[in-house]
Amino acid sequence: MSKQTEVSNRIRRLRFDHGELTQQALADRVGVTRQTIIALEAGAYAPSLLLAFKLARAFGVAVEAVFQYEPAKGE
C-alpha cells in the first residue's frame, strides 16, 4: 500500500501525450530507474527539485505543468 504525497503530477498523461513514451524511455532520459517512474506516477514518491526539473525538461514544459502542490486540509 502506497502512502500518497501532497505533490501530485501529470507524468502518466504527459508520457502518453509525447508519443506514448514508455516508463523505461523516460527513466533513461532523466537518469533514474523505471521503478522510480512507477513510484512517481503512483504518487508514492515526491522527487527532488533536480529530478522535477529534469522531468519537466524531458517533456519540454514548465515544472508547474508536471507537478502540482495540494496542501493538506488545515494548512
Added chain:
Amino acid sequence: MNPTMIVAPGVIAASLAAGGGLLWALVRNRSLSIQERQAWLILGSFGLAGVGFVILDLLLRLPRMAGIDIAGLLTLVAVSSWIGRRERREGKPVADERDQEITRRADLIGYAVFWMAFIVACTAPLLLKGPRSTVTLPTGLLILLVYDGFAIMMVVRSLVVVTLYRRGVQ
C-alpha cells in the same frame, strides 16, 4: 533404523531446494530494484535458515557445527553484493535518488537497532545478576554477540527496505 531418519533428509532437502528456487527467481526479477532484491534475499535466507534450524536442531536434534552460522552470514553478504552485477555492467542507472534515500533510512534504523541490541546484551548480566556480582563469560559469546547484532541489523535493515519500497518514501 527409524524410517523418519531416512525420509526426513529427503523432505528437508526438497523443501530447502524449493524455497531456494523461489528465492532465486525473486532475486533474478528485474522489475525489482537491486536493493529490494538484496533485501528479499536476506529475509528469505534468514527464513530458510530458521526453518532449517527448527527441523535439524529442535526436531531431529542433529549435532551442531561450530562456525557454520558465521560462514553462512559471510556467504550471504557476498552473494547479495553479487546481485545486479549484470545491470551495473550494462551501464544502466541502478540506484537513483529514491533508492539512495531508502538505503539511507534503512542504514540509519539498522544501525540504531544494532546498538540498542548490543547495549541490551551488554547490560543484561548487570540487570540479571546485580552490580556486585562476578560473571564469567565464554570468549565465544563475545563473537556471538557481535555476530547476532550484525544479523539483527541485516534483518531489520532489509525489512525497512522492503517496507519503504512497498509503502513509498516521502
